[in-house]
Amino acid sequence: MRDGRDGRDDGGGGVAASGRLSAAELGAELGxxxxxxxxSSAFCQPCRATRRTLAEVAAMVEGVAHVEIDAEAHLELVRTLEIARTPTVLVVDASGRxxxxxxGQPRRADVIAALGDAV
Incomplete structure (x- = not known):
């Protein structure tokens, strides 16, 4: 996973203020x-391959969850996080940071290495 970046602080509430994602914002529990x-988006071919890679890594590493979000159905979150392309992958620690x-489509080894920053 190439470029690390924390959420931005805009002084308001939610993700932008805290740099953290909650289970409510994700629509699923954090790992x-x-x-x-x-x-992801519906017709994104690299999204399908990314889904497989992330699901495999989540199954391999205890305590790691994989959550896929339809970018088109969650435009407010996409704008807040400045998601410009799909697939975009965020590695979030246990506290939501x-x-x-x-x-882009990550390699399995890169995903595993990126998890080292979160666990």
């Missing part, structure tokens, strides 16, 4: 150790 958050961010 005990980390969560791989994937923003965004510790890494990558755009």
């Amino acid at each position: 005990e150790r980390a969560t791989l958050v994937q923003f 965004i510790v890494r961010r990558a755009v």
Whole structure:
């Protein structure tokens, strides 16, 4: 996963203010150790491959969850997090803090390495 970036602080509430994602914002519980958050779109071919890769890693690493979010159905969150392309993957620690961010289809080894920042 290429480029790490924390959420931005805009002084308001929610993700932008705290740099953290909650289970309510994700629509799923956070993993005990980390969560791989994937923003996808319906006709995105690399999103399908990314889904498989992230699901495999989440199954391999105890306490890691994979959450896929339909970017088109969650435009407010996409704008807040400045998601410009799909797939975009966020690595989130157990407290919801965004510790890494990558755009494009990641390699399994890169995802595993990025989890090291979160666990």
